[in-house]
Amino acid sequence: MAQHEQVEQSAAPGSEWWRTAVIYQIYPRSFADASGDGIGDLPGITSRLDDLRSLGVDAIWLSPFMTSPQKDAGYDVTDYRDVDPLFGTLADFDTMLNEAHTRGIRVIVDLVPNHSSDQHxxxxxxxxxxxxxxxxxxxxxxxxxxxxxxxxxxxxxxxxxxxxxxxxxxxxxxxxxxxxHIFDATQPDFDWTNEEVREEFRGILRFWLDRGVDGFRVDVAHGMIKADGLPDYTPAADADSMGGGEENVPYWGQDGVHDIYRDWHKVLAEYDGERALCGEAWLPTLEKTALWVRPGEMHQTFNFPYLMTPWDAAALRAVIHDSLDAFGSVGAPSTWVLSNHDVIRHASRLALTADSPQGDGIGPKSKGKPDQAIGLSRGRAATTLMLALPGSSYIYQGEELGLPEAMDIPDEFRQDPTWFRTEGERYGRDGCRVPLPWNADAPAFGFNDTGASWLPQPASWAEFARDAEEGDADSTLNLYKSLLAERRERALGSGTLVWEDAGSDAVAFHRGDLHVVANLGTEPIELGADVSFVIQSQPFPGTALPPNTAAWFTRP
The missing domain is CATH 3.90.400.10 (Oligo-1,6-glucosidase; Domain 2)
Structure with missing residues (x-):
């Protein structure tokens, strides 16, 4: 493997926890169900905190659990200061928070400020x-x-x-x-030019900060201000529904949102403990995305351009390079992410052979459905690469098991508003929200004790159950554990990245004495006889890195 001209890039300086943290997203209704009603809950989360500690994450982010009629899985809130009875009580939340903190795990809660429920x-x-x-x-x-x-x-x-x-x-x-209503008719948008709205949300922030939360993930962080006059706008035919691909959308990314986050930054600064704001902002360029994390605004924003990058070495090298430049220029870390509750799981998405715009999902009639073996190999390699990058990373529940997208959900069980509002033309996001498998031989695969499940679990998920993967040294779960342990031991969340040249089909760099190479091509890449492997995304003999595989290694 040749080393040509080396280009050094570094993460932004600073020691705050959120700059380097690995944060695990919990979708509460699908994580663990203690009550047995088929919907996950806060006591279920508490019961599985030891599993998350053994995985090695630094923090958890909980998707909405506040009071809601659940027209959009909790992203339609009626009471921002209480827990929906589906998920438990405020006392259950306090118990979960305290138990997480006892284990050294920080807690971020989802806040939905763009809109409320129509029942608010x-x-x-x-x-x-x-x-x-x-x-x-x-x-x-x-x-x-x-x-x-x-x-x-x-x-x-x-x-x-x-x-x-x-x-x-x-x-x-x-x-x-x-x-x-940017989203469903049951989700009316607030008018954020109204000072009463702004003061209400200052109070909501303080309510949860007073309880001890470590930060907020802000839903639709780029949508709260609309262009003056509400001018007509027709998106391009292939436009991303959340605004990630187009400039000057009158309801996405308006300059006025920055005033809101500068105000919120001051609220969080009133509290000890480095409380953090992370924005969900789908924007057309990395430079625009980085504006959300300028000093005095948000602390993190998801790197959606990275998430949406196809399985292509040149594209991936470019987005990593440009991300480190863009975020570093404003003194912020890049926040890497590959999957979440709104996108096709990356163990499937990276092997799609046809376009699938964000939010469309995949189902029985979709074109270009992925080969599961290729998807899993690419998914594992992509994570192996991501967790070696400087900055913070997010993991979506179930990806540590290698879960694929659930594509064959029967129509009668689908619940995403997208499915109904498009009359079945778009499958929506149900496929990445199916409840997790914990135990291969248990009812509902251990999601609960009753077998109830708000979305049906594929029978094939028995092989992905956590207990089935625990004892398999080559499982995806044990790969994630190894990656997170080495990442922590080597302090890979901070420091310098030095690019290397391993050929046009590779992404290659080193972090100190640790070399990282991902093969996105169709032919093996010879790494050299002197390599000593630290981690392989999938086992392989010899020193030739197979296609759809990544490795961490050292040299004498």
Missing amino acids: VWFQQALKAAPGSPERARYIFRDGRGENGELPPNNWESVFGGGQWERVTEADGTPGQWYL
Whole structure:
């Protein structure tokens, strides 16, 4: 393996925990179910904290567990200061938080500030109030166009399909104003130009900070401010529904959002313990993404350009290089991620042979479905590469088991709003949200003791169950444990990356004396007879790195 011109890049300086942490995303309804009702809960999470400690993560992020009618799996909140009974109680949350802290695991909670549920007391008050009232001013209500207001205020399209506007019936029974909802009609958008909305969320932040949470993942962090005048906008035919591929979308990435996060940064700074904000912001460039983590704003933002990069060596080298440059230029770490609750699991996505836009999902009729063996090999190699990069990394529950996307969910069991609003044209996100398998021979694979499951688990998932993988030295679970232990031991979350040349089909660099190479091509790459392997993403003999494989190694 040749070493040509070396280019050195480093993570941003600083010792705060969030700069280097590996954070494990928990989707509560699908993690572990202590009550047996088929939906995961907070006591279930508490019961599995030792498993997460043995995995080796630094923190957990919980997707929404606050009070909600669950029209969009909890991303439609009615009470931001309480726990939905589906998941337990505030006392259960406090117990989980304390038990996590006892184990040295920090806790980040999901906050949904772009919109509320239509059952939120504020929105119910708005429906009963008159146009122009203070109650309606908390949301984005507008008169319709047309002779009698029968047309929506503009042509914006919902992320979940259909339009972004819903017309209300006024108190006297007549057709009335329209309200904006970027997502489902049951998720009306707040008007963040309203100081009452801003003050309410300062109070919500303090409520959870007072309980001891270590930070917030902010949902739709780029959507809270809309362009003045709400101008018409038609996305390109192949546009990403969350705005990651286009410039100047009037409801994504407006400059005014930065004022909100500068304000929130000050709130978190009132508390001890390096509390952190991480933004979900789908933006068209890394340079734009890095604006969210300038000093005094957010601490992290997900690196979605990295997540969406195809299995291509040149593209992957470029996005890593540009990420370190862009985030480093504002003094922030890159926050690497490969999977989450909104995208096809990367053990399947990296082997797709046809386009699948974010949010579409894959199902029985999808084109270009992945070969599972290739997908798993690429998924393991991708993680082996990612966990060697400087910065923070996120892991989505189940990826440590190598779980593929659940593609064959029967139509009658699907629950994603995308499926319904597009009348089955888009499968949506159910396939990455199926409850986890813990025990191969137990009811619901150990998700609970009753066998109930809010989404059906594929029978083939028995081989991915945690207990089945525990005793297999070559399992994906044990690969993740080895990667996380070595990453911690070698302090790979900080420091310098030095690029190497291992050929056009490879991504190669070293971190001190540790060399990292991933083979994204179709032919083996000879590493040299003097290598001493630390980790292989999948076992192989000799010193020729097979396709779809990555390795960490040293030389004498």
